[in-house]
Amino acid sequence: MKRAARLDESSNIIPRVLLAALVAVAAVALRAEDVVDREIEAWRPGMMDIHQISTGRGNAGLYIFPDGTTLLVDAGELERKTPKHTPDRPDGSHPGGEWIVRYICHALRHNPKPALDYALLTHFHEDHMGGFTNTMPLSHSGTYQLTGITWVGEKLRIGKLLDRGWPDYNYPAPMESAFIKNYRAFVKWQADNNSVKPERFVPGRNDQVVLCREPKKYPQFEFQNVGMNGEIWTGQGTATEHRIPSLDTLPRKQWPDENVFSISFRLRYGGFRFFNGGDQPGIRPNKPDWYDIETPVAKVVGPVDAAILDHHGYVDTMNEFFVSTLRARVWTISVWDAHHPTPGVWERLYSEKLYPGPRDVFATDVHPQAREDIKGIDRMASGHGHIVLRVSPGGGEYRVVIVDDTSESHRVTKIFGPFKSKM
Numbered sequence: 001m002k003r004a005a006r007l008d009e010s011s012n013i014i015p016r017v018l019l020a021a022l023v024a025v026a027a028v029a030l031r032a033e034d035v036v037d038r039e040i041e042a043w044r045p046g047m048m049d050i051h052q053i054s055t056g057r058g059n060a061g062l063y064i065f066p067d068g069t070t071l072l073v074d075a076g077e078l079e080r081k082t083p084k085h086t087p088d089r090p091d092g093s094h095p096g097g098e099w100i101v102r103y104i105c106h107a108l109r110h111n112p113k114p115a116l117d118y119a120l121l122t123h124f125h126e127d128h129m130g131g132f133t134n135t136m137p138l139s140h141s142g143t144y145q146l147t148g149i150t151w152v153g154e155k156l157r158i159g160k161l162l163d164r165g166w167p168d169y170n171y172p173a174p175m176e177s178a179f180i181k182n183y184r185a186f187v188k189w190q191a192d193n194n195s196v197k198p199e200r201f202v203p204g205r206n207d208q209v210v211l212c213r214e215p216k217k218y219p220q221f222e223f224q225n226v227g228m229n230g231e232i233w234t235g236q237g238t239a240t241e242h243r244i245p246s247l248d249t250l251p252r253k254q255w256p257d258e259n260v261f262s263i264s265f266r267l268r269y270g271g272f273r274f275f276n277g278g279d280q281p282g283i284r285p286n287k288p289d290w291y292d293i294e295t296p297v298a299k300v301v302g303p304v305d306a307a308i309l310d311h312h313g314y315v316d317t318m319n320e321f322f323v324s325t326l327r328a329r330v331w332t333i334s335v336w337d338a339h340h341p342t343p344g345v346w347e348r349l350y351s352e353k354l355y356p357g358p359r360d361v362f363a364t365d366v367h368p369q370a371r372e373d374i375k376g377i378d379r380m381a382s383g384h385g386h387i388v389l390r391v392s393p394g395g396g397e398y399r400v401v402i403v404d405d406t407s408e409s410h411r412v413t414k415i416f417g418p419f420k421s422k423m
Contacts, residue, residue, distance in 0.1 A: 097151025270395020313341025
């Protein structure tokens with residue numbers, strides 16, 4: 001009888017081992033483990049993906065939230081290139097807007113009808129929304145031309161469209177640039193004929209961008225509106241304060257430029273935090289203190305796990321207080337210009353005096369001139385490719401996956417992490 005009992009116990013080992021193996025495999029599958037030299041794994045429920053798309057034409061960021069809700073942040077397309085810009089990615093055979101659409105459709109291949117629940121423009125510059133020339137193709141309606149965000153909206157359904165100017169587009173003055181007029185014609189036609197819902201972004205709110213599919217399943221997710229048009233969330237409820245004085249009190253030459261008006265927001269998923277501030281400035285020599293948008297924004301955003309550099313890491317951004325307050329483990333740069341980032345910004349990013357501990361910098365496409373100008377740029381974790389932040393279910397950890405941008409293979413070239421979320 002004792003021998004039989006021992007045999008029964010030993011026979012139960014195999015089912016237990018198999019069960020443990022199955023659990024391990026399921027956990028790996030849920031995280032969508034990527035492998036170098038293979039196609040990036042598809043998004044899966046519970047994960048959160050943040051893609052910085054490399055086109056060589058401007059900013060474009062695709063966000064896939066834990067329940068599958070989608071958000072596009074910017075869709076830039078410079079209308080002309082110079083030697084100071086990196087090559088078009090993957091190549092020049094399609095406009096930038098078309099490459100963005102093709103990338104989005106692949107990233108959303110889990111959905112038989114890929115679409116965007118939200119699109120958001122951080123501000124009105126061509127490298128964030130699309131430029132304009134008379135040679136650009138017309139929309140099927142014939143009412144606007146296709147470039148950047150208008151190309152994306154022509155090919156993919158957009159649910160809600162957020163920007164800083166709707167509905168009148170008159171702050172700080174009526175917007176008469178050709179590329180903005182083209183965008184306004186797009187917004188009007190899409191709202192009138194295609195059920196797109198345009199809205200002005202409202203600082204302080206956390207209910208303007210929400211989960212659309214299974215919100216109750218992911219209560220640990222939050223999209224917090226932080227700033228826009230110089231109006232910045234105080235960190236208390238929905239209260240805000242105005243950073244920019246009344247324009248009636250300022251000479252015209254002291255009016256702020258477009259970057260000062262940039263939209264900013266913070267994402268939270270479990271313990272993971274992410275920040276995007278558009279092209280908001282933080283350093284302006286010989287300018288009033290209110291030109292510094294980074295400092296008051298940093299005070300309410302606090303520490304994050306990852307962030308995209310303000311204004312591509314240009315000379316007027318990433319001030320010491322901002323860098324030391326956000327103290328990101330991962331910094332990403334959407335870059336294609338010889339002057340992005342600048343040496344001073346680079347030094348601040350890696351300064352142990354500003355904050356201790358490891359940090360990594362990832363860029364979509366560093367220009368050769370920047371590689372020559374910046375001492376120590378060889379410390380950059382990756383300087384070329386699509387950048388994908390993959391946050392594991394629950395938000396406890398995340399990885400950085402670099403994807404080839406020289407073709408549409410979507411091949412993984414590098415993987416970093418996992419990193420533990422801070423909160």
